[in-house]
């Protein structure tokens with residue numbers, strides 16, 4: 001790792017290469033899984049789409065494929081496109097093809113969205129599923145809100161600074177009551193999506209944001225550096241668990257505009 005820094009509950013991990021980043025990401029996820037299984041007997045993890053899934057690929061290889069307690073994993077999506085599960089745009093399909101089909105996860109622990117209904121109904125259905133699992137204590141409850149407390153929420157970040165399907169200046173960012181909301185006007189296609197809301201993201205025990213490449217450098221800077229405004233200007237900047245820990249996984253390119261970074265252009 002080229003650089004690792006941060007304060008109490010936020011850590012920046014800047015990597016020399018994508019290979020190094022993916023090894024560190026696999027180590028990080030495996031360690032959190034082990035700790036959660038030890039403490040609670042399960043590991044609840046929410047995925048997103050994009051390059052994140054490919055960067056998790058080392059989990060399918062030795063030693064992780066044998067050492068991780070896959071039967072204890074419960075899988076969710078922090079956001080999903082409202083398309084059929086076999087559609088090329090489906091985040092579920094991406095994760096299934098690249099990750100979930102390669103490790104012994106229990107199929108009934110994989111909680112994908114209902115893709116046969118409208119975005120609004122899919123969001124409601126997904127929140128209902130999560131509520132049932134909170135009731136049965138598979139998912140913990142936050143002690144500072146009534147929100148679910150996922151063991152880990154993994155997020156990618158777009159060049160515009162969006163995380164999950166929370167896009168800049170979109171009203172979904174303001175949603176405070178629902179756990180899962182929907183949008184029908186995503187600026188990035190496809191337009192219809194469901195997404196965890198900020199209160200849910202910020203109630204997690206751990207949140208990781210994985211952002212690589214030059215195109216993310218400006219948004220990383222706006223989200224991470226104190227840019228002199230009271231409110232962060234990109235959604236990624238407000239993803240900060242209140243009692244949990246945030247880790248940024250970056251490469252040299254995405255970290256290049258960070259203030260004080262040795263990688264600054």
Ligand SMILES: O=C(O)[C@H](O)[C@@H](O)[C@H](O)[C@H](O)COP(=O)(O)O
Nearest residue numbers: 048049050051052156157158164
């Ligand atoms: O639903 C989506 O459109 C994607 O899941 C999206 O939110 C993705 O996570 C980011 O855009 C980062 O994607 P990359 O890592 O591929 O750039």
